[in-house]
Amino acid sequence: MGLKEKILTKSLYVFHLSSGSCNNCDIEILDCLTPRYDLERFGIVLVGSVKHADALLCTGSTNRLCVPRIKKLYEMMPKPGFVIAWGACGSSRGVFKDSYNTGSPLDEIIPVDLYIPGCPPKPEAVIAGVKKLLDKVNAVKKK
Ligand code: SF4
Numbered sequence: 001m002g003l004k005e006k007i008l009t010k011s012l013y014v015f016h017l018s019s020g021s022c023n024n025c026d027i028e029i030l031d032c033l034t035p036r037y038d039l040e041r042f043g044i045v046l047v048g049s050v051k052h053a054d055a056l057l058c059t060g061s062t063n064r065l066c067v068p069r070i071k072k073l074y075e076m077m078p079k080p081g082f083v084i085a086w087g088a089c090g091s092s093r094g095v096f097k098d099s100y101n102t103g104s105p106l107d108e109i110i111p112v113d114l115y116i117p118g119c120p121p122k123p124e125a126v127i128a129g130v131k132k133l134l135d136k137v138n139a140v141k142k143k
Contacts, residue, residue, distance in 0.1 A: 011043035012137070014084075015053035017073055020096065021060030025087040028120040029057070037123040042130055055082040055133070056110075061089040061096035064103040074110040082133060085112045088119040095119075 018026050032039045033046070047053050050073045062070065074083065085106050088094035096102045106112055113136060116129040 011045065012055055012082075012134070013045055013047045013053050014055045014057050015047055015050040015073070015077070016057045016059070017050075017070065019058060019060040019066035019070060020063035020102070021087070021089055025059040025089065025120040028123070028126075029059070029086070032123050032126050037127065039126070039130065042127075042134065044130060050076050051078065053077050053081065055084055055113075057084045057086055058090045058106055059086045061093040061099065061102050062104065062106050062109060063096075063099075063101045065101070067103045067109055070106070070109050082113040082137070083110055084114045084116060084129070084133065086116050087121050088117065091115045091117065 016026070016029060029046075031037065050056065054077075056074060056077055058070070060066070074081075083106075085091045089096060090106055093102050093105055103109070114129055114133045116125055118125050121129075
C-alpha cells in the first residue's frame with residue numbers, strides 16, 4: 001500500500017469541473033461546504049488545480065466543447081484518481097440530454113466511480129455518496 005492510498009481516506013482533495021450545468025448543482029456544492037453540512041469534516045477539500053486532486057467532481061451535461069477538456073483534466077489528475085458524476089446532468093445529461101450541443105454521457109468519456117443522484121442532489125445524498133466513495137477508496141487501499 002502506497003502513501004497516497006493511505007492518505008486518501010483521511011483527506012480527499014476534490015477538483016470541481018462544470019461542463020454545461022444550469023449552475024444549481026454548482027451552488028449546491030457550496031452549500032455542502034457550509035457549517036450546516038460541513039463536508040470538510042470528512043476531510044474533503046476543494047482544490048484549485050486538478051494536479052492537486054484525488055477526485056474530479058463533474059457537474060453539467062458534458063457539452064460538446066467540454067469533452068476534450070474533460071479528457072485532458074482526467075489525464076492530468078494524479079492516479080489513483082476518482083471521478084464523481086454529480087446530479088442528473090453529470091450522471092446522464094439530465095434535462096439537456098437531447099440538446100443540440102450536448103455530447104456523450106460522462107461515463108462514455110471517462111470512467112466514473114460514483115454517481116450522486118438528484119437535480120440538484122440534496123446535501124444528504126452527497127454525504128451518502130461521499131461515504132460510498134470513501135468505502136471505495138478503502139477497498140483500493142487494501143489491495
Ligand atoms: S442536475 Fe439539475 S440542477 Fe444540476 S445542472 Fe442539471 S439541471 Fe441543473
